[in-house]
Amino acid sequence: MKTVRVVIVDDEPLARARLRRLLTRVGGDAIDIVAECVDIDELLATAARVELDLLFLDIEMPGGDGFSALARWRGPRPKIVFVTAYPQHGVRAFDVRAIDYLVKPVSAERLRDTLDRASAGASPAVEASETEIAKRLPLKIGQRTHLVQVDRIDLVLAQGNYLEVYADGATYTVRGTLSDFHARLDARAFVRLHRSAVVRIAAIREIEPAGSARFRVALRGGRHVYSGRQFRDRMEALLHGHAPGGLI
Template identity: 25%
Template sequence: MNCLIIDDNQIARLTLIQLLALDPTLNLIGECDNATEGYHKILTNPIDLLLLDIEMPGMSGIELVKSLGQNQPMIIFTTAKRDYAVEAFDLRVVDFIVKPVSPARFLQSIEKAKEILTTKKNKVSEVPDEFIFIRDSNTVRRLKLNEILFLEAMGDYVKIAVHEKIYSIHSSLKSVEDKLPNHIFLRVHRSYIINVSKIDTIEGGTLIIDKNLVPVSDAFRAALNKRVQIL
């Protein structure tokens, strides 16, 4: 998990660096002594977790979070004052730690962040009607919906087939199906969802899509026939 520290107090930063070293899965990307520098580092680096002070000269930690909008990483506020707790949690941060930060309290917050990251990992998010975003290894990749040929359940993974390329994401087929527009995609088998516009031929209980054979189960055959409107 890539971490960034933003705090104007050098001793506080050194403390957090030592605490990060307690967990080998935490990778320190950098440290900043002001929110403006931190803002630019967030935009140019893959940051998963931000350890952020609130009261700093210039831009405050809360102002920084608001400026990031939907692009913000997970955030743990570390501050000397409890007064900001309500406002901080309104920003949907992972946790709010009052300084001095103890190792036990720090690791408790890290576990919360890991749980959130695990939930988000390999999930599909949709931009309606045009694109989906998938996590492919450590890269979030945008796929055009009209490039997707079909999706296939493979155990705990879903295979997404495009022309001459396969992507695999850690998810259930049902979870992915719920995020796809049903005017484009159709389930034809308990293990397959297809892009209807990509069907080349239908031969009995099999579809041919870009030279790939996709089975159609009896339970979904009527829905397929209605959808393709055979003349």
């Protein structure tokens, strides 16, 4: 079995030590940690003199983030795995062809999946087209980040400071505002029908009047939502077969 030459980049000594222990435990003799770096300048200097196959890269670091390190990279890149406490950069990570995105604290089981993906060659995320990558939305649930297919999201409901995202039979509860979440979606495919509801247009099964300029919107799977009076123009556009694109 070919030994994988690994570099760890993180400005926190404890984080580097924990990842080193996990890699040694999970990867065994197949892993050779050839260097540890504390910032991107040290990383780039190391990469110029050391051959490496796999890079575990933090995002937020003094002097520049992990993405700026990749922008300054010279020559062929190794396989990239981001390891960070910040889940919101997931889509951007796959845009730069990362093979995985780990949210701290990383478990041994999750790291094993990453090493399996690295040893298998290009990951599905790397092989996917940029259009496919853009259709995956990172949702932080506890310590995990779920990459949800955007075209499987049917409904997003605002509940106070949280959002309930209904996608492919599952419900994800995330913190945030509906306006910010909607801004991350394609306005041609999703429409806001109420101050607390965004719906994927293709998921709408039936629309019926509910009085007082409101409508009852039935979705596939049996869910329904009522539109708000101030969103009547969007409902009229849907009733006439027009996608109310750009209306947020």
